[in-house]
Each structure stands twice: as C-alpha cells, then as structure tokens.
Amino acid sequence: MYKRWLWPGFAFPGVLWLILLFVVPFYVVVAVAFGTVDPILLQPVPIWNPLQWNVGWMIEVLHRFSPGGTFYGVAIRTLEYVAASLALCLLIGYPVAYYVARHAGRLKGLLLILIVLPLWISYMMRMLAWVNLLAPDGYVNRFLTYTHVLSQPRDWLGGQPSTVVFALVYGYIPYLILPLFAALDRIERSHLEAARDLGASPWSAFRHVTLPLSKTGILGGAVLITLPMFGDYYTPNIVSGAPKTSMIGNQIDLYFHGGPQPTIGAAITVLLAAFLTVLMAYYMWTIHRASRELPAV
Amino acid sequence: MTTVAQARPAGVSGWSRIWGWLRNPWGRPRFLVLVTWAYILWSIVPVLIAVQFSFNSTRSRTVWQGFSWRWYWGDPVDSVLHDPTLAHALIQSLKLATADVVIATPIGVLLALGLARWQGRGSRPSNFLMLFPLVTPEIVMGVSLLLVFSHIFMFIHTGTLAQILGHVTFSISYVVVIVRGRLFSIGRQYEEAAADLGASPTIALARVLFPLLTPAIIASAAVVFATSIDDFVISQWLSKGGVTDTVPILIYGATRAAPLPSTNAIATIMMVVTLVVVTLGFLAWRVLTRGERHGATAAEDFGAFNI
Numbered sequence: 001m002y003k004r005w006l007w008p009g010f011a012f013p014g015v016l017w018l019i020l021l022f023v024v025p026f027y028v029v030v031a032v033a034f035g036t037v038d039p040i041l042l043q044p045v046p047i048w049n050p051l052q053w054n055v056g057w058m059i060e061v062l063h064r065f066s067p068g069g070t071f072y073g074v075a076i077r078t079l080e081y082v083a084a085s086l087a088l089c090l091l092i093g094y095p096v097a098y099y100v101a102r103h104a105g106r107l108k109g110l111l112l113i114l115i116v117l118p119l120w121i122s123y124m125m126r127m128l129a130w131v132n133l134l135a136p137d138g139y140v141n142r143f144l145t146y147t148h149v150l151s152q153p154r155d156w157l158g159g160q161p162s163t164v165v166f167a168l169v170y171g172y173i174p175y176l177i178l179p180l181f182a183a184l185d186r187i188e189r190s191h192l193e194a195a196r197d198l199g200a201s202p203w204s205a206f207r208h209v210t211l212p213l214s215k216t217g218i219l220g221g222a223v224l225i226t227l228p229m230f231g232d233y234y235t236p237n238i239v240s241g242a243p244k245t246s247m248i249g250n251q252i253d254l255y256f257h258g259g260p261q262p263t264i265g266a267a268i269t270v271l272l273a274a275f276l277t278v279l280m281a282y283y284m285w286t287i288h289r290a291s292r293e294l295p296a297v
Numbered sequence: 298m299t300t301v302a303q304a305r306p307a308g309v310s311g312w313s314r315i316w317g318w319l320r321n322p323w324g325r326p327r328f329l330v331l332v333t334w335a336y337i338l339w340s341i342v343p344v345l346i347a348v349q350f351s352f353n354s355t356r357s358r359t360v361w362q363g364f365s366w367r368w369y370w371g372d373p374v375d376s377v378l379h380d381p382t383l384a385h386a387l388i389q390s391l392k393l394a395t396a397d398v399v400i401a402t403p404i405g406v407l408l409a410l411g412l413a414r415w416q417g418r419g420s421r422p423s424n425f426l427m428l429f430p431l432v433t434p435e436i437v438m439g440v441s442l443l444l445v446f447s448h449i450f451m452f453i454h455t456g457t458l459a460q461i462l463g464h465v466t467f468s469i470s471y472v473v474v475i476v477r478g479r480l481f482s483i484g485r486q487y488e489e490a491a492a493d494l495g496a497s498p499t500i501a502l503a504r505v506l507f508p509l510l511t512p513a514i515i516a517s518a519a520v521v522f523a524t525s526i527d528d529f530v531i532s533q534w535l536s537k538g539g540v541t542d543t544v545p546i547l548i549y550g551a552t553r554a555a556p557l558p559s560t561n562a563i564a565t566i567m568m569v570v571t572l573v574v575v576t577l578g579f580l581a582w583r584v585l586t587r588g589e590r591h592g593a594t595a596a597e598d599f600g601a602f603n604i
Contacts, residue, residue: 002498008419011411014404014469015423021466022430025441028448046448096336099329114337120575121344122527124548125564129347131552132561138359139346174340223432231434234529238552249436256440256534269440273433280432 026273033058033266044263061267071251071268078247081161082229085168086222089176092169093221097180098210101187115181118174127238130167131157134239159242167239168229176221183217184210216290223283227276248272344568351561358558368562377563383547387563390543391570392457393532394525397464402518404465405472406510412473413480430470438467439534446535455537463531468524472517479513512585519578523571 031046034053038045047053064071100111118126133140134156141153156163187210195205233249246254248268255265350358354365365371370378377383412424430438442463446453453459487509491501529545536542542550544567551560 002414002502004417006498007411007415008417009411010407011415011420011423014408014411014473015426017404017466017469018426018430021442021445021462022438023426024449025445026437028444029437029441032444032448046444092332092336095329095332099326099333103326103329104333111333111337114341118340118344120523120571121568122545122548122564122571124527124529124545124552125347125568126344128548128552128556128560128564129343131556132347132350132358133343135359170340227432228434231436233436234549238549241553249434252436252440256443262444266440266444269437273437276432276434 029266029269032263033270035263037261037263042261044266057263057267058270061264061271065271071248074246074248074251077161077245078230078249081165081168081247082226084165085172085229086226088165088169089173089225090218090222093173093177093180094218097177097184097217101181101184112181115174115177119178123171124234126171127167127235130170131238134163157239157241159240159245161240161245163239164236164245167235168232171235172225172229176225179221179224180214180217183214183220187213216287219283219286223280226279230272230276347561348565348568350558351565353558356557358556358561368557368559369566372559375557375559377559377566380559382542383559383563385540386542386544386547387566389457389541390526390545390567393460393464393543394522396461397468397525398518398521400461401465401468401521402472402514405469405517405521406476406514408469409473409476409480413477427470427473430467431474435467435528435530436534438463439530442466442531443534455535456541459535460532460541460543463535464525464528467528467531468521471520471524475517475520476510476513479510483509512582515581515585516578519574519581522574526567526571 028046031048032044034050034055034057035044035046036054037043061071063069065075066072096115100108100115104111132138135141136153136155140156141150144150145153191209191213192205195209196202200208231249231252232247233253236245236247236250237253252265252268252272255268256262349361351368352364352366353361354363354367368376370376373379377387408427412420412427415423442459443455446455446459453462483506487505488501491505492498496504527545528543529549532543533546533549536546544563548556548560548564551557
C-alpha cells in the first residue's frame with residue numbers, strides 16, 4: 001500500500017549520518033595508522049589510497065606488542081584485568097539475576113528497579129562515590145582500622161591493581177545482570193519441573209537445564225561488558241592514575257592527549273578494533289550455533 | 298537432595314543456627330536472598346553517601362560535619378551557583394543532551410521504520426551498520442571523530458557542534474532498537490485495517506502507526522537524554538576545554554585533583570535530573586501502553602523499556 005521509495009527514504013538520513021560520522025571517521029583512523037608523519041610539523045599525514053599504505057608504523061606497533069616490547073606488559077595487564085573483572089561480575093551477577101528471575105516473587109518489580117537504578121546513575125558519579133569512600137580518611141579505611149582489619153589506613157587510590165579491578169566490577173556489573181536476568185527469566189518453569197520429575201537433583205537440574213539455557217545470556221552480557229572494558233581508560237585513571245595499572249585504553253589516550261605521535265595512537269586503535277571484531281565474531285558464531293542446537297526454545 | 302529437617306537441640310551455637318537458616322532446603326534459597334540484597338546495598342549505598350557529602354558543611358568529603366546547602370548555593374565562591382566552571386558544565390551537559398534528543402530521536406525513528414519495512418538491496422547492510430555503534434568501544438569512536446574533524450570535515454572544530462554530532466552518532470542506534478522493538482510488537486494489522494477502511498498511506502501512517510509508536514518515541518527520547526548526560530568519552534575527546542567541558546568531564550578532573558563537596562553537589566544535581574527524566578519516560582510508557590498488556594508484568598515492561 002505504500003510507495004516503494006518510502007521506506008528506503010525513511011532510512012536514508014540515518015544511514016547517511018552513520019556513514020558520514022561512523023564509517024568515514026573509522027576509515028580516517030585506518031588511513032592515519034597506515035599513513036606517514038610530516039617531518040617538520042610532526043603531524044600525521046593520512047594516506048587515503050589503500051594501495052599506497054605505509055605499513056611501517058603498524059609493524060612498529062605490532063613489534064612493541066610482541067613479548068619484550070614496550071606495550072607487551074600493558075596488553076597482558078589489560079587482558080588480566082578484564083578477565084578478573086568479568087569473572088567477578090559473573091560470580092556476583094549470576095546469583096543475583098538468578099534470584100530475581102526465579103525466586104523474587106512479589107518483590108520482583110522492586111528488585112528489578114533497584115538493579116536497573118545504577119544504569120541511570122552517571123558512571124562518573126559512581127566512581128566519585130568510591131573515590132570518596134576509599135580516600136585515606138574515608139569510610140572504608142576508618143571502618144577497617146576501627147575493626148582492626150588494618151593497623152593503619154591503606155592507600156587504596158595510590159596505584160593498586162585490586163582497586164582498579166574492583167572499580168571495573170562496580171562500574172560494569174549492572175550491564176551484565178540485565179541480560180542475565182532476561183535469559184534466566186525466559187526459561188520455562190516446566191523444563192525444570194520435567195527435569196526434577198525425571199529424578200534430577202536441584203543441582204543437576206541447574207547444571208543440565210538452567211545453565212545451558214542461560215548460556216546466551218551469559219555470553220551476551222559478557223560481550224556487552226568486555227568490549228567497553230577493553231577500551232576503558234578513565235576507570236584506571238580515576239582510582240589509580242599510576243602507570244603500573246594503565247590499560248590499553250590509557251596508551252591510546254596518552255598518544256593523543258599527551259604524546260606527540262597520534263599515528264601510533266591510531267595504529268593501537270586499529271589493532272584494538274580488530275581484536276574486538278574477532279571477539280564479536282566469535283560471539284555471533286556461538287550464538288548462531290546455540291540457536292541451532294536448541295530449535296525449540 | 299536428601300537433607301532432612303533437623304530438630305534443633307537446645308543450646309545450639311549461634312553460628313550453626315545461622316548456617317542452618319542459610320541452608321534450609323525447604324524455603325526460598327536464603328543464600329541467594331543474602332547475595333542479592335548485599336549486591337543491591339553495595340551498588341546503591343556508596344552513591345547515597347556521595348549525595349550525603351554534597352550537603353556537608355565543611356570542605357571535607359570524608360568527614361561528616363553537619364547539613365548545609367553551602368555547596369549548592371550558600372558558598373559565594375565555590376558553590377554550584379557561584380562557581381562559573383560548575384555552572385557552565387551544567388549548562389553544557391543540558392545543552393548537549395537536549396540537542397541530542399531533538400536530532401537523534403527523529404532520525405532514529407525514521408531509520409527504525411525504514412529498516413523494519415525496507416526489503417530491497419541495501420537494507421541488510423544498513424541493518425548491520427546500525428548495530429556497530431552499539432558495540433564499538435567509545436574510545437574508538439572518540440579517536441575516529443577527533444581525526445575526521447581534523448582531516449576531512451575540517452570546517453567543524455572541536456567544541457559544542459562536534460560534541461553534538463558525536464552524541465547523535467552513538468544515540469541513533471538506541472532509538473532504532475527501542476522503536477523497532479515496538480514496531481514488531483504492534484504488527485501490521487492496524488495499518489492494514491486502516492487501509493481497508495479507506496485511509497490513504499499518509500493517513501494510515503500519521504493517524505494510526507505514529508500514535509501507536511508514541512510510547513516508544515518518548516521512551517527513546519528519555520534514554521537518549523540519559524545516555525547523553527552520562528557520556529564522558531565522546532564529550533571529552535571532542536571538547537576544546539573550558540566552557541565545552543561537561544559535568545562528567547568536570548567530575549573526572551576533580552577526582553584526580555582534590556575535589557570539594559561542590560563536585561558531589563553537581564553530580565547529585567545531574568543524577569536527580571536524569572532519574573526524573575527516565576522516570577517520566579517510563580511512566581509515559583506505562584500509561585500509553587495501558588490496556589495492551591495481556592498478563593504482562595511490570596517486570597516485562599521494564600525489560601522492554603530498557604532493551
């Protein structure tokens with residue numbers, strides 16, 4: 001009933017916007033990473049034609065990322081921090097999502113609101129809260145010295161890896177709990193009852209029914225929080241600021257905002273994006289396979 | 298499970314009593330109750346303490362010395378009202394969020410309609426393209442936009458305009474996801490009914506489909522406002538400093554220097570504004586979709602609102 005051009009016409013402004021301000025800008029990053037540097041002005045000179053790309057900077061950066069290079073430690077640290085934060089998020093988030101989806105009863109609405117609430121509170125506000133609490137004379141130190149867990153206040157904000165991981169968990173966990181909840185909430189109670197009727201213990205019903213059925217939620221949530229964590233630079237800066245806790249995002253930030261070599265920053269950005277694309281492709285492939293394994297659900 | 302309810306002998310120790318309470322196999326899983334409430338307290342109480350210290354009467358953000366409005370307007374130099382840096386940041390944040398809502402919402406709504414109904418060549422790549430901003434780390438977008446404004450669109454300098462363009466770029470996809478979800482749940486039968494009753498395509502669109510989409514449009518406007526207010530990375534990469542610094546940039550800077558309670562005060566103001574806008578959006582969604590819910594719970598509604 002509608003004219004043929006109507007729907008593509010509707011999509012046109014949005015698609016054009018995303019091409020001009022998402023696709024083209026990313027191509028500029030690639031062109032800068034494979035470009036040259038003006039010897040006098042020290043400004044990056046992008047090379048637009050892929051056939052003429054200069055791979056020198058990329059090779060240099062890849063070299064720094066290999067064992068023994070200057071970025072190797074940062075890369076390993078980033079992987080460690082993200083892995084540790086993800087593990088802790090799942091450890092805390094899964095029981096919470098499970099309880100709210102399965103057992104909360106009449107409190108379900110209220111608990112959901114309380115769980116969603118942090119998503120609408122600015123990330124910076126939540127980090128500020130912990131900077132206040134973890135200060136040398138803050139509540140955390142006062143509580144720990146009062147209860148004699150610590151004999152004297154600890155410098156939590158002075159470059160502790162544990163504080164950075166803690167802050168990452170605190171910052172990103174709400175984004176994990178929501179997809180977990182959605183996946184767990186969707187599981188039909190009858191599947192579980194069937195498992196129990198067939199003699200499964202609660203634990204084995206969980207292991208063989210609930211856990212596999214929530215796999216897509218676990219993976220989706222994990223991807224949702226790991227992708228931004230890999231690009232995070234502000235969290236380590238806020239709660240630590242020390243070079244020994246800096247992540248890959250801090251390197252990018254440094255090369256653009258502090259250092260004189262945006263070309264290297266652009267090359268790191270391209271590599272980061274490539275790495276995350278691989279991660280994302282793996283996720284899509286897993287989801288695709290899982291949806292084929294479980295056609296009925 | 299073979300556990301049998303044990304008769305508790307008198308004089309059982311406190312710990313084993315707690316242990317027994319926790320692993321009681323008959324009632325609700327109490328271990329999970331504890332974890333859930335501990336998590337909720339942990340996620341919210343620190344923020345409430347930060348709000349409390351915005352009302353502190355001294356310069357300390359760690360030692361409570363009594364209630365005052367000093368950091369909101371009482372202090373003639375450092376309060377939110379009187380410190381030009383804070384006041385500017387507040388205005389800049391609200392300016393960006395408003396512009397973002399005004400530009401991203403209509404573009405996103407049209408894009409959602411187009412992508413949901415357009416069958417021809419180009420629709421699949423466009424659908425794919427729309428998903429990318431949702432999964433791209435903000436630092437990658439920040440670097441891209443900074444470089445595009447210094448190498449191709451050189452007539453746009455870092456500052457307010459660049460920030461608005463950046464915010465709209467990451468906001469469009471949120472609008473599309475919310476509106477498209479609504480489009481699928483409406484289906485096509487209402488428009489078809491209108492057409493059968495003699496409505497022209499334009500009338501069917503304007504008088505039938507559009508009113509049905511209104512709740513999703515309002516909800517997505519609220520979400521865009523909230524994400525724009527919350528955004529730090531894009532605003533920072535495209536800021537030229539000074540008056541184009543937003544509230545998150547200011548808080549970020551303050552945490553690394555020696556912040557005053559006025560930082561807590563401005564963060565509290567932003568939080569209240571965001572929560573009010575989101576609550577209004579959610580209420581509008583509830584009221585406008587009333588009567589459509591066949592057994593749907595508030596929880597499912599909430600899920601729909603949040604995507």
